[in-house]
Amino acid sequence: MNIEKFKKIAGNIPEDPGVYKFLDKENKILYIGKAKNLNKRVSSYFLDSKMHSARIKLLIKKTVDIDIVVVETEQDALLLENSLIKTLQPKFNIQLKDDKTYPYICIKKERFPRIFLTRNKINDGSIYLGPYSSVNRVKSLLQLIRQLFPIRTCNYNLSEENIKNKKFKVCLEYHIENCLGPCEGLQNETDYNLGIQNALTILKGEINPVLNKLDEEMKEYAVNYEFEKAEKNRLRIEKLKSYQAKSTIVSPKIDNLDVFSFVMHEKNMFIHYMQVKKGSIVSNKTIELKQSLEEDKQELLNFAVNYILSEKKNPTKEIIVPLAVKTIDENIKITIPKIGDKKNLLELAYKNALFAKNERILRKNNLKIGKVRDLEKLEKIKKDLLMTKIPYKMECIDISTFQGKQTVGSVVVFENGKPCKSEYRKFTIKSFEGSNDFKGIYEVVKRRYSRLVEEDKELPQLLIIDGGKGQLRFALDALTEIGITEKIHLISIAKKLEEIYFPGDQYPLHIDKKSETLKIIQQLRNEAHRFAITFHREKRNKVTLNNELESIKGIGPSTTIKLIKHYKSVKKMRQASIEELASLIGLDKAKTIYSFLNNSKDPVQS
Structure with missing residues (x-):
């Protein structure tokens, strides 16, 4: 329109x-x-x-x-x-990228209800509690419930008719006292449902009412001299108190509130949600939102809060958030805490959102989940070098020459902050003769990235040039000709003061000498320098060896090429016997070469 x-x-x-x-x-x-x-x-x-x-x-x-x-x-x-x-x-x-299916605890709508873990919510009248971010947490909760109350684990249809007709027999769970045998009518429905009601109360985070009830029963059993039953209740109370102590993270006075916090990564927001009852987290999850139309942080958080609140059956009284939001229910109190337990809850939610963000990035870039430290280093580089993307792939280019001869270039590659030696590349400079670092940088950059573009291969997020403003300008010219200046973040590092130069910026950036960012840049620069010098030395040795061999009477270019291709270095050639040399170039030439190598000093340091 x-x-x-x-x-x-x-x-x-x-x-x-x-x-x-x-x-x-x-x-x-x-x-x-x-x-x-x-x-x-x-x-x-x-x-x-x-x-x-x-x-x-x-x-x-x-x-x-x-x-x-x-x-x-x-x-x-x-x-x-x-x-x-x-x-x-x-x-x-706004795109909700909640592709993770969270676990729930289901209390099935049936006679003698079962309690079990599920990832599929079905509108069949059953009660679903959650979502929970950890399967282990769900399993530990279910284990606690089964230790406290004898709840069946079988999936029998315990209708009145089936029980009356004695269709089922008690299983091992009955004999080890984990179940009271409702399948054979050994436990009535009222008594069974009382245990289910207590379990539901605990799962909702309301532990004290159950503790009080168990305590009353224990005292009543003791008065009636039913000491075995009283002892069972005492053990249940101990287990429940132990769980309560572990799960309470703030004052038990903090009840029925939801906590939301977030972190941003590029155009994505990771929001962590926690439901708190009596000082305990009874439910939590993380969702990911992607900006669609330049929404700001407040709009994204507002969407996430209302999305989660609309899914809840039981309304909350209060929400804790880092920014002001508008909720779908005007009766909900909105709190932005500055200190105290509520502030601690907000910080805990933030830590979980940060973990979710790091986990997603690590998975996306094939890093192990334990390598969070590596990711933090890359994020620090992004921040220090004013980048828009995290530099998962970094490359550095260096030029090496000796008295203007055999000029070569090197490209070293780091992926996820580590050297990737299989991706290293060597370049023999072809466009000029003599010593000219600027033209050398231009040629290597153009050849390297023209090929990557032609072959549709991944470009690095960061390109480092070993040199100052001059080398940087020639590298920029090459990238401009290829048309990828917007895709690669370009910098150069000057050796003396370790100054970082950016295209179009007259003044260099001085990074803290102890920072991880400078250490990684130096590591890249030093590795590129080492690789270039090694390649240059190999070429120089070959030329020197070639000249020396051709100076021997009776040894021509074809013999020299054969020897160099086969042995690669003087050291290996000298270690060869006359017989080995003869099998390659003939006996007469072998004797001549053997005599030369073992009676004269090697002019090349191999």
Whole structure:
């Protein structure tokens, strides 16, 4: 939709709160948004279009119609927007990347209900508790419940008719006293459901009522001289108190609240959610959102909070967040804590969000989950060098020459902060003769990255040039000719003061000499220097050896090439016997070469 067409309908858009929908030519919804003032919000897409990102411009281009829904209040607009986005999932709205199926604890709707772990929520009337971020936590909870209450684990259909007809027999669980045998009618439904109710109370985080009840029963058993039953209750109380001590992370007075915190990574936000009851975390999960239309942190967090709250059956009284948000329920108290237990909860949620972000990045780049330290180093490099991307792949280029002869170049590659020697490359300079570091850098950069582009291979996020502003300028010229200056972050490092130069910046950057960033840059530079010198020495040795051999009477170019190809170095040639040399070049020549190598000093240090 162009601005002329929009101006024709702009007057019909009210200045009331509501929801707007952008539709394409097939009448499909592209984007859903809410506004306190519909006219102002919708107009901002068309009247300030020069300032928009490419994605918003694409949305405007695809839009052919705008649908408006007016509501009474801004809160109503928030509720309607949340509901529509969740149902319709428009292409240009915030993308929820919650591809992880979290575990739940299910209390099955059936006679003599079972309690078990599941990842599939079914609308069959069963009770689902969670989601939980850790399967181990769910298993430990289920183990505790089964230690406290005799709950069946079989999947029999315990209908009245089946029990009456004695269709089932008790199993091992009955004989080891983990189950009281409802399958044979040895436990009535009322007694069984009492255990289920206690288990549900614990799973909801309300441990004290169950403790009080068990304590009352224990005292009653003792009064009636049922000491065995009293002892069982005492052990249950101990286990429950032990679990309560381990699971309580803040004051038990903090009850029925939700905690949300987040970290950003490029265009993604990782939000960690925790449900807290009586000072214990009873449920938690992490979701990932991706920016769609330049949403800020507040908008992304707002979406995540309302998405999670809309999934909950039991409303919360309070939410703890790092930024102000608007919720779908006006009765929910919103707290941004500065100190105390609630601040500690917020920091704990942040740590979990940070872990989720690091875990996702490590998986994406094939790093082991334990290598968080390596990832932190790469993020530090990104920050110190003002990069937009984490440098998972870094390359460094150096030029080596001796008195203007046999000029060579080297490229060394680091992946995830470690040398990747199989990717190292050597270059013999072909475009000129003599000593010229600038032209050498230009040639290596152009040959290296032209080939990567042609073969559609991965480009490095960071390219380091060994040298100062001159070498950097020639490297930039080569990248500009290839057309990839926007894809590679280019810097150079000058040896004397270890100064970092950026294209177009007159003044160098001085990084702390003890920083990890400088250490890794130096490691790359030193490795490129070593690799270039080694290659240069090999070439120089070959030329020197070639000249020496050709100076021997009776030894021509073809014999020299044979020997160099076979033995590679003077050292290996000298170690060869006359017989070995003869098998390659004939006996007469072998004797001549053998005599020369063993009676004259080797002019080349191998």
